[in-house]
Amino acid sequence: MKSPALFEDLNVLVTGAGKGLGRAIVEELLARQDRFPRIRIALSARSEADLTELAYLARKSGVETLTLPGDLARDPVSGIKRVRQEWGRLDVLIHSAGVGRFGDFGTYTPEDVEFVTRTNVEATFLLLQETFNLMKKQPPKGGLRGQIQVITSVAADKPFEHSALYCMSKYAQRGLLEVMRIPAAKEQVRILDVRSGAALTPMWGQVESGMEARMMKPSDVAGAMVDALLLDARATIETLTIRPIGGDI
Ligand SMILES: NC(=O)c1ccc[n+]([C@@H]2O[C@H](COP(=O)([O-])OP(=O)(O)OC[C@H]3O[C@@H](n4cnc5c(N)ncnc54)[C@H](OP(=O)(O)O)[C@@H]3O)[C@@H](O)[C@H]2O)c1
Secondary structure (H helix, E strand, C coil): CCCCCCCCCCEEEEECCCCHHHHHHHHHHHHCCCCCCCCEEEEEECCHHHHHHHHHHHHHCCCEEEEEECCCCCCCCHHHHHHHHHHCCCCEEEECCCCCCCCCHHHCCHHHHHHHHHHHHHHHHHHHHHHHHHHCCCCCECCECEEEEEECCHHHCCCCCCCHHHHHHHHHHHHHHHHHHHHHHHCCEEEEEEEECCECCHHHCCCCHHHHCCCECHHHHHHHHHHHHCCCCCCCCCEEEECCCCCCC
16 A cells, blocks of 8 residues: 555644744645645634634635644643544644743743743743654654644844843753654654844834845745754654845844
């Protein structure tokens, strides 16, 4: 019997799908359906309106979706469980949901610390744990049990001024991914750490036009991430560092 192909009937969950980089990845997947026949995409974010709009676009291009509105800081795992119930397996997790608060080191409040660490650190840990535990029990498909891509940041290996909290949370994500790769390699689960530099998304709020011109577009990052998904199962890209050609902002 022919073994199932790696990129056919792919079940994908994208967190942070409503805006910015997560949304750009969904759009990229929809645009490349010729490479992903019968792809299904679960969409997760806090704002239900964003997900409903994106699900409508997906449906128009013939792609089945599942919308999973909710705050990962409160409940990081039920989306994964829902995908398993509805679709049986999860082939790809793209974790883009993340937050930042920026300022002088001395001015962060305990609430700032809790806000950033609950989403970027705690929820990321529990979400990836649930995902890995699911993927390792799945039979391999085309040589892989699953793929996990997490958008950390260039701030996961480089300090930026006014970014103590954000850098701490991104270094933590990087550390988790590096440790997870040890069991993941044995279980045929591929893990990609996406160290993105500045891309123009709602996370940045209002930016001046001079600065905008120096930033990447979300589609630059999304395109490279989808290329990495398409790599043959015998190989893995562990870190994808992508930044504006003129350097970090
Ligand atoms: N943009 C950049 O320049 C850049 C550079 C490096 C790394 N990154 C990282 O890339 C990721 C995406 O950033 P972005 O620029 O696309 O941000 P964004 O434009 O603010 O979009 C973030 C998305 O994540 C969702 N989200 C945030 N916290 C969530 C939570 N607790 N539960 C559920 N959903 C949540 C948001 O949902 P709602 O809008 O519904 O709240 C939104 O859909 C983040 O991890 C960020 O740190 C971004």
